[in-house]
Amino acid sequence: MGGDLTDSKVTENGSPAPVESVPVKGISSDSGQTYSILREGEADILLHGNDVFYNKAQVVNRDISIAVIRAFVSKREQEHQAEVAKKLSRRKGASKTFGAPDSTVENSVSVEAQGDEANDVTESAEVKTITNASEEFVTENTPAKPIRVLEALAASGLRALRYAKEIEGLGSIVATDNDKVAVEACERNIKLNGPVVAAKVEAKHADARVYMLTHEKEFDVVDLDPYGSPSVFLDSAVQTIADGGLLLCTATDMAVLCGNNGEVCYSKYGSYPLRGKYCHEMALRILLACIESHANRYKRYIVPIVSLSIDFYVRVFVRVYTSANTIKATPSKLTHIYQCVGCDSYYFQPVGRITNKTNKNNSARYMPAIGPTILPECSQCKKHFSMGGPMWAAPIHDADWISTILNMATSMKAKYPAFDKLHSILTAVSEEILDVPLYVNLHNMSATLKCTPPSAAIFRSAVANAGYRISGSHANPLGLKTDAPMEVLWDIMRCWVKEHPVKAQATATPGSVILSKEPELQANFTKVNAALSKAQAKGVARFLPNPEEYWGPKPRAGRHITNKHMAALGPHVHQTQSGNVHIRQDQVPEEETKAKKQKRDEGST
Ligand SMILES: [Zn+2]
Missing domain, CATH: 3.30.56.70 (N2,N2-dimethylguanosine tRNA methyltransferase, C-terminal domain)
Structure with missing residues (x-):
């Protein structure tokens, strides 16, 4: 993939160019390798001829992420203005009530206090203290807090660099990676993009899970884009995100999520997938249910913005809020699914329900769902059913967000190298x-x-x-x-x-x-x-073919290494006859052993 890139010519006019790269003389690695510079959007990165860190197929992924974060920045500013106005009017004594964290939050059902009463009281008290403290200083011109971004598995840093260069309104970006080689590459790339970017983006050598756990509610945007499954990162990701923050999460283990090994999916995501024709959407719903489950442990819940199945991966964009009350509605947002083994007909079995009847406090009640919803034999073909799930049953997109994202992206289409594909995907989403x-x-x-x-x-x-x-x-x-x-x-x-x-x-x-x-x-x-x-x-395209051959996931970094990399990696790395890499463990430097161990812990498939 890299070979053809180095042949392309770069324009020097500084305009946001599509993906391209040009050989650079005189920049060489420690082992004397020559790099080329690759430009995607407005960011440059140093690239080996066949660098495992660069995946051209992910341009669409990065473009859509930029489009969603741009919409998020704009939405946050609107919410901030509304919050300031509310505080000012409250100060004037117009109102003494405390509203929901966000007016767009769905399912804001008032509920019986019961067991969570103590928690809710504590929470309200905290909110009140914070509100009172900040109200003293709020004026019409009080700016919103700068948006902090965490790129948790940053690799070469291309995504973080594109965010820094292309999205206005971001405060700072932390790019962590557990691989020292990747962090060094990221640091080089930060320098390459100039002092403004260098002041904004910071590369850190850290285990993403530990870093997120030790930075509770600090990031407004958290991006998880792992090789394979994100499951081991979710528990800390839902804790590091600030209230109302945006979590972007990719899963590339589609074989698992689509039911090739149902039990593996269950162990990773807590849900049984079914091999139905709808499996790509089910994969999205399993991932959403899994994120919600982790969030609920910390009295938090998700609101999906847009959920995408693209080529060989799924990627979800959700906002995360805190509310001990709202999480009581989670079971009513989940469902099991029965699928007929004969004719593939499917039926839903919700996990929970919210009763319409209100009690003396005029609040909703949460109950187990009523079931079974079907007879044991398929009413159409008389065969039996497999049962999968639980999965997310509530909407996976927000219509207002989709239209905002599409309009904003269209108004600056030259800024997106993969605009056509972005537009076709979001157009198809907008019609669902x-x-x-x-x-x-x-x-x-x-x-x-x-x-x-x-x-x-x-x-x-x-x-x-x-x-x-x-x-x-x-x-x-x-x-x-x-x-x-x-x-x-x-x-x-x-x-x-x-x-x-x-x-x-x-x-x-x-x-x-x-x-x-x-x-x-x-x-x-x-x-x-x-x-x-x-x-x-x-005549607007909803599905576009991929632009080149061999479109698909690149091998996991470090798994397939060319001769050029062999030398750079050191004498402990040997290539076997079958082309696999053999690493002599007795000679591996300590840092590398740790990185390998983490990758194994992540549960590669
Ligand atoms: Zn049937």
Whole structure:
């Protein structure tokens, strides 16, 4: 991947260029290696010819992260202005009540105090003290506190450098890495980007978990972008983030999250994945439920902003708040899922519920959910079910945020090297139905019936004509999200097959059992424009192919090392005939052993 980059020419006009690199004479490593400079967005980094630290496939990831943080900076400023206005009016005696930490917080249900009464009282007292103390100094011109960013697994620092150079309104950025070589590379790259960046970005050699645990509620933006699973970092990440702060979290262990080894997923994330066609969205929901679970331990909860499944990884953006009351609603935001082993029909089994009835205090009550929600035998094909979860069942995106992010990004599209892909992904996200988890796959349903699939437009129209909502999914071009029950969807398919007959099957299959039943609903396939994607109708791309071959995750740093790196790594590193790296443990310097140990502890897959 690096080889073709060094051939490209760099423009020297300083404009934000797309990804490119140019060989640099005279800059050499300790072992005499020549570097090239790679520019992505406005940041430069030093790069070996085939550097494991640079992953071009992640340009989209970094672009979207920048777009979301820009929106966060703007949102924080608005919230600060609102808070100042509130404090000023309170000082004038207009109000004596204390509101929720944020007006956008969902599920702000008033609840019975009961067991948490003591905690809540303590919390309110703390809030009051802080508020009173700060009110003395607040004026209309009081600026918001500078935003502190933690890039917890920074590697070469490219992400932190892009944040520092491209996002206005950030105070300081700490870039930690447990690998000394990476920290040294990061320090070189900080210098390379000039004194303004050097004053803002600090590289630290630290175990991210320890660093986050010892810096409680200090960071407004925390970015976790590990190789593989983030699971071991979550417990400390939810503690280091300030109230209302933004957590950005990537998971690249998609095989695990998508159900290849369900028990491994359970051990890492506390949830059983199912191998459904909706698995990429389920992966997002498992990760969100896991973050929520860690947050709840510290009386905190998450509010998802945007949750993305892109290529070979998932990345979620959530805000983290503290409220002993709100976390009581967590079980009602989670669900198990039953999936039929015959026809892939799926049904939800919520974990908890909030009763509509109020008690004498006029507050909601939290109860276990009612179940089972289905019979043991599939009503469509008579097979049994697998049960997965629990997973996040509440919305995974916030519509207002998505539209803000899209508008802001569009207004400065030249600043994003991967703008087209960013725009297509967020456009697809913006069209998703928010209150319906997961999606069906039309080709999969047709394969069960062994029929020719109807076009998405025809199927979507039939669902809309039956009185239900339907949308696409950013996670799968063939995915369809709908609030129509499974029996309605199968009835539409039964009607489709009546118009497009299939061959009779010799033995009873899930498909033949489904088709043996007469549809109760008479599907209307008349095309309805309202059922279709607005972006598609306007010719706006929702799915773009990847721009080059070999698009995918780079090997974990240190796993595949070229001859050039062998020399730099020292005499204790040897390459085996199969191309793997052999490290003689008796000769490994102490720091390196520690780094290896941490990577093993992280639970590589
Ligand atoms: Zn079934």
